[in-house]
Amino acid sequence: MRPLLAAAAATALVSVPLLGVPGLAGTAAADDGESLAFTMTDPRITESSGLAASRLHKGVYWTHNDSDDGPYVYAVDSATGKTVATVTLRGIGRPRDVEAISIGPDGDIYVGDIGDNLGGTWPYVWIYRFPEPKHLADQTVRATQYVVKYDAGPRNAEAMMVDPRTGRIWIASKNEDGGALYEGPARMSASGTNIFRRTTDIPLWITDGAFSPDGSRLVLRGYFGALMYRWADGVPHEIGQMHVPLQRQGESVTFTTDGRALMYGSEGQDSEVYRVPLTGDERPDDVRGAGASPSGSSSATGGGAQAPGDGGGQRSMGQFTIGALTIAALAAVVVAARRLLRRGGRSA
Numbered sequence: 001m002r003p004l005l006a007a008a009a010a011t012a013l014v015s016v017p018l019l020g021v022p023g024l025a026g027t028a029a030a031d032d033g034e035s036l037a038f039t040m041t042d043p044r045i046t047e048s049s050g051l052a053a054s055r056l057h058k059g060v061y062w063t064h065n066d067s068d069d070g071p072y073v074y075a076v077d078s079a080t081g082k083t084v085a086t087v088t089l090r091g092i093g094r095p096r097d098v099e100a101i102s103i104g105p106d107g108d109i110y111v112g113d114i115g116d117n118l119g120g121t122w123p124y125v126w127i128y129r130f131p132e133p134k135h136l137a138d139q140t141v142r143a144t145q146y147v148v149k150y151d152a153g154p155r156n157a158e159a160m161m162v163d164p165r166t167g168r169i170w171i172a173s174k175n176e177d178g179g180a181l182y183e184g185p186a187r188m189s190a191s192g193t194n195i196f197r198r199t200t201d202i203p204l205w206i207t208d209g210a211f212s213p214d215g216s217r218l219v220l221r222g223y224f225g226a227l228m229y230r231w232a233d234g235v236p237h238e239i240g241q242m243h244v245p246l247q248r249q250g251e252s253v254t255f256t257t258d259g260r261a262l263m264y265g266s267e268g269q270d271s272e273v274y275r276v277p278l279t280g281d282e283r284p285d286d287v288r289g290a291g292a293s294p295s296g297s298s299s300a301t302g303g304g305a306q307a308p309g310d311g312g313g314q315r316s317m318g319q320f321t322i323g324a325l326t327i328a329a330l331a332a333v334v335v336a337a338r339r340l341l342r343r344g345g346r347s348a
Contacts, residue, residue: 034245037263037275040076042083044069049158050101050208051252051265051273052109056132060084061254062109066267067097071128071143073111075136078273085136089143092128100160100208105167107132111143112160114171120154124193127160127169146188151197155182158251159209159220168234171196172206172220179206179220183234200236202227210254210262212284219262221253226262228282239281245274259284 040048040063047066054060059078071089076082089111097115104110113126130143148171157179159172169184182196202220204227209220211231218229218236226244229236244250245264252265261277281288 034243034274034276037273038076038078038081039270039272040083041081041270042074042076043269044072045074045076045083045271046269047251047267048265048271049099049115049251049267050112051254051263052101052103052210053254053257053263054132055103055107055257056134057136058257060136061263061273062101062103062132063252063265064098064101064111066099066115066251067095069095069098071095073101073109075133085133086138087130087133088138088140089128089130090140091142092126092145095126095128096122099158102160102162102169102210103132104129104162105164110160110162110169112157112171114148114157114160116154116156120156122154124149125157127188127194129188144190146190147193148184149193149195150182151195157182158207161209161211161218163215163231163234164211164213165215166234169196170209172202172209174206178203181236199234202236207250208252212255213257213259214284214286216285217255217259217282219253219255221250221264223250226253230281242282243276245276247272247274255284259287 045063045065048063049066050064052062054062054075057075061076061078062073063076064073071092071094073087073089074083075085075087077084095113097117098111098113099115100112102110108129109132111128113128116122116125125148127146127148128143129146130141133139133141155173156175157171157173159174161170163170168186169188171182171184173179173182179202180198181200181202183199184196185194188194204220205222206220207222209218211218216231218231219242220227221244224244226242228239228242230239247264247266249267250264251267254263255261256263256275260283261275264274264276265271
């Protein structure tokens with residue numbers, strides 16, 4: 001284990017670009033209006049790695065554990081932090097490394113069993129799909145399982161997003177020197193293999209991502225920072241760096257259902273979820289008003305008056321010192337070391 005740990009430390013300190021640890025991008029910002037939204041109190045949820053705002057139940061967020069759990073998805077009430085439903089998935093194999101969750105335009109929940117902490121050694125990964133339950137209660141549901149491969153070979157990934165306009169699934173790989181977006185097929189096959197094709201390099205060590213409810217924005221986060229993109233016809237146009245709360249192990253992100261804020265989650269017992277409001281061009285088109293996007297992408301729902309005092313400008317992220325960058329690098333070492341100690345001995 002010690003040589004493996006040393007390699008992780010070297011990788012974290014040398015290979016991660018400034019934006020890939022990137023992030024620090026937001027830890028210095030003092031006026032981002034972040035606030036603690038809720039704390040997950042369920043003792044079973046110790047490795048919350050994905051977050052998705054329910055479309056059917058106001059104030060409820062879906063999450064799941066990373067690994068060593070089972071085919072379970074949890075509905076957490078943001079008003080109390082308590083789990084109000086546990087959904088057991090039937091008709092799938094035993095999950096290996098569940099990293100992401102998203103809700104599609106069909107109202108189905110998609111769960112990404114796409115992690116590969118052994119460095120991209122699994123020849124395929126899985127995505128599970130099931131309808132969001134209309135009633136919140138412990139229940140067992142039959143899920144559809146999709147086999148996924150990448151056109152360039154195995155990848156480690158922690159971000160999976162379903163485009164709310166087209167229903168197409170996207171995966172963002174997680175690499176120490178920056179990740180990439182992979183586009184899924186227009187129609188997923190439950191009987192064959194679904195090839196995801198690399199489209200865009202992303203200068204970020206990606207731990208999660210999410211589309212805005214209207215599909216006009218894509219956010220990708222790392223442990224210490226995030227990037228916001230304007231999304232048009234499957235092409236990301238960078239808006240800028242985003243503030244990310246300092247968390248124990250920042251693993252998840254999702255938009256609120258009104259598109260006005262981001263919710264950031266973390267692993268760990270009693271993990272905290274923070275709300276960070278969006279401003280200016282960070283806001284989705286249907287929040288800023290129809291036709292606000294200079295890229296020409298239209299709002300999916302239209303309407304939505306511009307908020308008072310919103311000048312539409314990009315948030316200034318400030319300058320970061322060498323000391324701050326050092327802290328971020330050391331934090332990356334801790335994260336990598338902890339994950340390797342926990343999982344390094346596992347076989348594929």
